[in-house]
């Protein structure tokens with residue numbers, strides 16, 4: 364896998380698809396899901412239809428507990444991300460992939476989980492409710508393995524975009540903090556940042572910690588395109604896209620069907636994903652309105668200022684009424 368150039372890379376240095384781009388790239392993706400997943404060692408991909416491969420992939424991804432920088436988080440990245448043609452890393456360790464020559468949409472998720480121990484874990488599946496869950500009292504980690512899985516699906520279907528798999532979100536958004544501080548130029552030309560890191564099944568997040576990160580116009584238009592009961596929601600907490608609020612006009616976070624994240628009761632509604640993925644593939648991202656004026660996430664002095672777990676808890680514990688904080 365190529366590594367980024369010294370001091371972080373610029374957007375122009377990233378490669379698309381198999382690194383050659385153009386028609387050769389497209390031909391190698393003739394069967395998108397199969398072509399991608401056959402590269403994932405240990406998966407019996409050829410016995411499955413594409414949809415079944417995709418669900419098998421999610422099941423496999425969920426078996427990794429992923430404390431930030433742990434051996435099993437690194438194994439997860441090696442197995443599921445670094446084998447994807449065109450994937451590069453920056454100097455922090457975030458993984459990137461660009462599809463299209465000048466994408467205007469950033470899609471992101473994070474590789475780490477709130478687990479405290481490294482290693483694999485055993486899943487349970489309820490086929491009646493179509494849920495993955497566990498019964499060992501520890502989190503499932505669908506937050507945010509499912510977000511990473513959705514990014515891989517969009518990549519397999521060649522949806523134009525700048526894809527970022529952030530490191531260390533759960534410890535304060537350190538991977539996105541690093542990008543906003545050290546290599547903000549890689550986000551030039553990006554008009555919207557979409558995180559897949561929200562509980563539930565219907566939220567287009569407009570505010571994080573009560574600070575506006577995307578316009579109502581944008582959220583309504585995206586919700587209308589998605590259908591499935593999606594609607595704007597101002598109750599977001601925090602994810603990596605908050606760190607881009609001063610650099611990218613429309614920054615949101617979408618529900619991806621998990622509940623009770625960070626607890627032993629966490630589960631993933633995979634039936635919802637079977638509806639969400641086709642809806643995401645239908646969205647005309649470039650047609651979404653861009654209405655918000657970039658403004659740094661206002662609880663911090665600079666766009667990239669670090670939000671530690673302690674900051675986040677302090678923020679949540681001292682929230683003034685929403686109307687006093689709604690900006691931009």
Ligand SMILES: [Zn+2]
Nearest residue numbers: 506507532560
């Ligand atoms: Zn998360």
